[in-house]
Amino acid sequence: MSKQRNITLKDLAKELNLSISTVSRALNQHPDIKPSTVERVTTLAKQRHYSPNLFAKSFRSRKTNILGVIVPNIAHYFTSTILKGILEKAEEKGYRVIISESKNNEVKQTEMLQTMTQFGVDGVLLALARKTTSVTDVLQILNRIPLVMFDKVSDKIPCTQIVIDDKEAAFNAVEHLINIGKKRIAIIKETENSFNSEKRFAGYLKALKEHNLPIDEKIILSTEDISLTNGRRLTNILISMKNPPDAIFAITDNAAIGAIKALNKFKIKIPEQIAVVGFSNSMNSTIIQPALSTVDQPGNKIGKTAVKYLIQEIEKPNEDVSIKTVKIKTSLIIRDSSFTA
Amino acid sequence: MSKQRNITLKDLAKELNLSISTVSRALNQHPDIKPSTVERVTTLAKQRHYSPNLFAKSFRSRKTNILGVIVPNIAHYFTSTILKGILEKAEEKGYRVIISESKNNEVKQTEMLQTMTQFGVDGVLLALARKTTSVTDVLQILNRIPLVMFDKVSDKIPCTQIVIDDKEAAFNAVEHLINIGKKRIAIIKETENSFNSEKRFAGYLKALKEHNLPIDEKIILSTEDISLTNGRRLTNILISMKNPPDAIFAITDNAAIGAIKALNKFKIKIPEQIAVVGFSNSMNSTIIQPALSTVDQPGNKIGKTAVKYLIQEIEKPNEDVSIKTVKIKTSLIIRDSSFTA
DNA sequence: AATCAAATTGCAATCGTTTGCGAGAACGTT
DNA sequence: AACGTTCTCGCAAACGATTGCAATTTGATT
Structure with a gap:
């Protein structure tokens, strides 16, 4: 069952007793070619299911x-x-x-x-x-x-x-938390100099500053691998503090979902006691209970x-x-x- | 800021006063070429950062x-x-x-x-x-x-x-439900002649038959679009029956998650009252509460x-x-x- | 009928690489 | 010194398509 060879301009030319160039021009509606031959060429091309070798084309045209x-x-x-x-x-x-x-x-x-x-x-x-x-x-x-x-x-x-404008997006997310009355907002971010994480963190800081909220390093948590597991782990730390936050902004949906899972486990009411906002609008964000507020990136x-x-x-x-x-x-x-x- | 042209065999050949073929052979360790010229060619090639034009290569070798x-x-x-x-x-x-x-x-x-x-x-x-x-x-x-x-x-x-062996996988899933004591197992599947849906349905039927369980068409539900929403919708139908099922096998995780959401809403205990098994092991299956049993497809x-x-x-x-x-x-x-x- | 312009078509090069074949050089053998 | 091997290397074709230019045919004009 060997595969059939593609047919080329040469094949058409031979069968029509024309030169390759004429066939080429006929198929590319070059004005030089007389209508009757154009006709002959195109019909045969159709019959034989000719299709130009794109690879050769690319090769020549670079x-x-x-x-x-x-x-x-x-x-x-x-x-x-x-x-x-x-x-x-x-x-x-x-x-x-x-x-x-x-x-x-x-x-x-x-x-x-x-x-x-x-x-x-x-x-x-x-x-x-x-x-x-x-x-x-x-x-x-x-x-x-x-x-x-x-x-x-x-x-x-x-x-x-x-x-996307990471800083602005984060700013909006945090400002939203402030607008619903939250005053002590934690952030879960990445340690490594991740391009996005740093910018989102900047947005977080800006929002707090603009609204005259204190910045407390104790509730600024970082992790190398911003995963669900680590989101849960860090949230456990947050809720065991003597002065726990009333909201958590996680720079990733996965981490935010980890946070929600931790909060759910300890029956902490979301959003009344602690609100959560994530980032990405991943599929999961509507699966988790309660559904996660998040930043949609188109x-x-x-x-x-x-x-x-x-x-x-x-x-x-x-x-x-x-x-x-x-x-x-x-x-x-x-x-x-x-x-x- | 125009882009620099790639250097070719021809360039190398000219600079070395050799023929293109010799340069080519030298670079391809052809035995015909004497070591000293191989040396000359390879060093210049390295110096000029020559790399063969893969496109031309492909073109020739078809x-x-x-x-x-x-x-x-x-x-x-x-x-x-x-x-x-x-x-x-x-x-x-x-x-x-x-x-x-x-x-x-x-x-x-x-x-x-x-x-x-x-x-x-x-x-x-x-x-x-x-x-x-x-x-x-x-x-x-x-x-x-x-x-x-x-x-x-x-x-x-x-x-x-x-x-994957859809039939066998579905069989195993349903048999598992039977093994944990379920006797009235519903299925949520697709209407259209979906290749996979039909086979999974066959596995479902086989499991019921092998375990001498009755097949009740009332709890065999189909939908055109096997989505979360439809999973929820059909589950609502199931739980409002006079004789509701004690387990649901959804041929898709999304539908299964919809089922869980519906059950959760009515505070039906999973798995005690109604157990649920999905298909795909999607990300979501560990996000939903309770975590979804499902078929993993590698x-x-x-x-x-x-x-x-x-x-x-x-x-x-x-x-x-x-x-x-x-x-x-x-x-x-x-x-x-x-x-x- | 001769000439010229216009309309058609073909030749050959090109893109960058590989490769069969032949040519020339170097070397050894008698 | 003449011949045959073995080494090295270059020529040219090939892959399939496009295109400038030349060549050929056709038709028109005088």
Whole structure:
């Protein structure tokens, strides 16, 4: 059961007693070719189910119409919504998408960047691996092909970046807690210099300051791995304090859900005694009891926007691409974990 | 800021006063080339950061080392774990992966199959769009390039398929419910002729029969869209019956979670009054209270296995590829929703 | 009928790499 | 010194498509 060979321009040309170039032009509606031959060529092409070898086309034009995407973890829900947006926009614009997972491994990340450029993708979309320390490899890529970053970015890399306004989003979330009457708001964040965590923390601080609330380091908790388990663990610490908080802002839904689980276990009333707000609007946030208030990040839009700017750079390389940081609007979704009638 | 051109064999050849072929052979450790020139070539290549144009290579060898993947929905958790497996195995074997979403749209699906073959991927991995009625387009592809299907498959397509044993998995789940003493087990399934739903239903029936339990059509409920909302809706129907079930088997975690939400609302004790078992081991299943018993489908393994067989077909096209259906083992995870000490 | 312009078509190069074959050089054998 | 091997290397074709330019045909004009 061997596979049938694709038919080429040459095949058509031979069968029609024409030159390859004439056949090519006939199929590309070049004005030079007389209508009758155009007719002959197109009918035979249809009959034989001719379809141009895109690979050969790409090879000649030095344009692959392929975008490379590198993300830390494809199975992360927020990431997958971004990918969805990327796929949609790319397809709409006639691009194919190669996806790779860096698994938060910096070495792998550079390897992937290299194979991608080596392979000849027209541009790369990149969400940095966590704790990416050296950006020199990325900078290398930058003067070879267009690059747009999203979600996990670094200001050390001069390229267009699509992000959400972490600081503002966190500010809004915390301000909401203040507005419902909370005065002692804890935060659960990451220790490592995570791009997002730091910005969200800044938003937290800003909200407290603007509302003249004291900042108490005892209720500013950090963890290396911002997981459900650690969210629960840190919440246990918070509720065993002599002066426990009346609200918890977790910079991740998972951690927030861990918090709720801990509070539920000790029958602490949410949101009356302690309110909880998370970040991401993951699937889980509506599953947990009570439903979690959280910041919605429009992944789809981020993906689409990233592709839009990347293709702009690809198709207009001459115009000096103004490097910009695009901030996608988030929205606070208020659910039972912070809702008071 | 124009991008720098990649350097080619020609460049190296000119600079070394050698022919392109010699340079090529030198870099590919061809025995014909004398050690001293190999030396000269390799050092210059390193110096100039030469890396072969993979696209040109592919073009010549007619081997792209690209696999195409088409799935209905990339943001579905189970699907994304499969993709993870696919990416891992593919990378390990030196293949790149192009991913497309059919969005359960049959027309899009065929379009994508066509662009992929037209582009020249070495093989395709396909999970069928729901309600795919006509498989003729897929059959068309089948005699052009290697194809392996997974998860959503059809027995009308003669190719290697990687699936889980839906029937057996469902059988085990229902038998488990019987073992903990349940005698009146409802099922929530899909109406449409979904490949998976029917098989799981068959497993349900088999378990009841083997244990001599009566089959009551009143507690066999179906829905077009097997969602959380519909799971809740149908459960409401079940608990308002004069003779309600003492267990619910939902063929999807989402529906099962909907069931739990409905039961919780009416303060029906889980699992004492009504036990619940789902299917998929999604993230949500540990978030809901009580934690959901469910069937774990090893997505990662499915993905890896699919790639393994696909590459086998690609690299040994002569040997008559024995078309086989590989069933990946599932395991029942027992949690609080069906646990009795 | 001769000439010229316009309409059609073909030649050949090109993209970057690999590879069969042949050519020339170096070396050893008699 | 003549011949045959063995080493090295370059030529040119090939993958499939596009395209500038030249070549050919056609038709029109005088």
